[in-house]
Amino acid sequence: xxxxxxxxxxxxxxxxxxRQAVRxxxxxxxxxxxxxxxxxxxxxELARNTLDYGGGGTVTLETLQNGGRRGLRLxxxxxxxxxxxxxxxxxxxxxxxxxxxxxxxxxxxxxxxFEIESVVGEGTRIIIVRWK
Amino acid sequence: xxxxxxxxxxTDEGKxxxxxxxxxxxxxxxxTHEAELLSEWNQxxxxxxxxxxxxxxxxxxVECREFLKLLRIAAQSGNLSNIQASEWREVRExxxxxxxxxxxxxxxxxxxxxxxxxxxxPLFDRLRQxxxxxxxxxxxxxxxxxxxxxLGLMAVEAYQKSREEVILRQQEEMMELSTPVVKLxxxxxxxxxxxxxxxxxxxxxxxxxxxxxxxxxxxxxxxDITGVPTVDTLTxxxxxxxxxxxRLMGADCIISGIRPQIAQTIVYLGIDLxxxxxxxxxxxxxxMALKRKGTTITRK
Ligand SMILES: Nc1ncnc2c1ncn2[C@@H]1O[C@H](COP(=O)(O)OP(=O)(O)OP(=O)(O)O)[C@@H](O)[C@H]1O
Ligand SMILES: [Mg+2]
Numbered sequence: 001x002x003x004x005x006x007x008x009x010x011x012x013x014x015x016x017x018x019r020q021a022v023r024x025x026x027x028x029x030x031x032x033x034x035x036x037x038x039x040x041x042x043x044x045e046l047a048r049n050t051l052d053y054g055g056g057g058t059v060t061l062e063t064l065q066n067g068g069r070r071g072l073r074l075x076x077x078x079x080x081x082x083x084x085x086x087x088x089x090x091x092x093x094x095x096x097x098x099x100x101x102x103x104x105x106x107x108x109x110x111x112x113x114f115e116i117e118s119v120v121g122e123g124t125r126i127i128i129v130r131w132k
Numbered sequence: 133x134x135x136x137x138x139x140x141x142x143t144d145e146g147k148x149x150x151x152x153x154x155x156x157x158x159x160x161x162x163x164t165h166e167a168e169l170l171s172e173w174n175q176x177x178x179x180x181x182x183x184x185x186x187x188x189x190x191x192x193x194v195e196c197r198e199f200l201k202l203l204r205i206a207a208q209s210g211n212l213s214n215i216q217a218s219e220w221r222e223v224r225e226x227x228x229x230x231x232x233x234x235x236x237x238x239x240x241x242x243x244x245x246x247x248x249x250x251x252x253x254p255l256f257d258r259l260r261q262x263x264x265x266x267x268x269x270x271x272x273x274x275x276x277x278x279x280x281x282x283l284g285l286m287a288v289e290a291y292q293k294s295r296e297e298v299i300l301r302q303q304e305e306m307m308e309l310s311t312p313v314v315k316l317x318x319x320x321x322x323x324x325x326x327x328x329x330x331x332x333x334x335x336x337x338x339x340x341x342x343x344x345x346x347x348x349x350x351x352x353x354x355x356d357i358t359g360v361p362t363v364d365t366l367t368x369x370x371x372x373x374x375x376x377x378x379r380l381m382g383a384d385c386i387i388s389g390i391r392p393q394i395a396q397t398i399v400y401l402g403i404d405l406x407x408x409x410x411x412x413x414x415x416x417x418x419x420m421a422l423k424r425k426g427t428t429i430t431r432k
Binding site: 012013015016017019023033034036037038040041044045048092099100102103105106109110 | 300303328330361362363364365366368369392393394396397400401402403
């Protein structure tokens, strides 16, 4: 059965709720412990970026079915300032906010699929998929 | 029966159906038949109240009376379709407070909405009795249903919201639970962390560790993260900062309790922990700390 849920990301307790929801979805999809941890950690990074740099936004959690394969797609959206140089933002160590600058690149490595769309002045949408 | 959705009803004043609400008889009926409506609604509620233990009949009566009064006043504005308008403010506030108290008392959402929905029968009965034209009865019942459905949904939403607030509060309380710094041995401290490491609490916890290092003059501090569900870049940054600060104060940190799945994730994230001493378990970390202090444990 397909499942879809949209959540607000407006505070750091929302980030905690997002992680919990992602873990719940992953468990329901039968993800193993390592896959669960990977997608939850990626979600944590992207949710916090949405909050800190995007000024808040939403995440949509969706279960996927492709033949026999099951997966989880997470779509993070915000109407924030956007990312002027995506390649630079993805670079390990680049941060504009005093972080480690590993979040975006880390989330990409933790996911099986990674898509990023960002328009300066309009916002950012990041989609990740992790297959079981 | 006329198809209400498509029937255009021209009222006496020749107004179009969009403004039909202005000529609704409901406000009038609420005013002239308030007493009967109240007593019938009350009977209805008492009959459906399966949770006598949760709310007293007297309390229910007061709620009904107050609510009906506010409903009557709001309805006099002639606006029966937009309950977000200012004339409905007091109704909304009372409904919200009733729903919250229902949620705290342990009622179900259905029981909460029933407070509103059980007013349908008394009101519909009245409309059927007092009006004669079937089309008019149909229209009025439609308006009444529409209004009460909106109020019912609002009750459920308020109920839901208050539930969420409770959950959030509990969650925050849990996050704020203080993590004690414990002394394992002379000169060896341990900080077992349970919960999330990216809240405001983290700063407090880390500071209390540094403080304790100074107070006790400890040389080794073990930070155990067995109870931390997710280690991401922010968590790692907090840990690394603490390790660095401790080092500046002359103490070595050992991070223990990095579970296999967390270790793998850290590698993918690209976080460099090579400068940090890590051990699989708190016991391993403790042994290592003892060894550093030149203490060994032997079996007798
Ligand atoms: N949703 C977003 N909107 C605007 N800018 C963003 C967004 N997400 C990321 N960025 C930009 O990309 C940079 C890199 O993000 P990344 O998550 O890799 O590092 P960081 O958040 O700065 O540090 P951390 O390692 O703690 O995650 C950010 O510093 C920010 O400038
Ligand atoms: Mg980040």
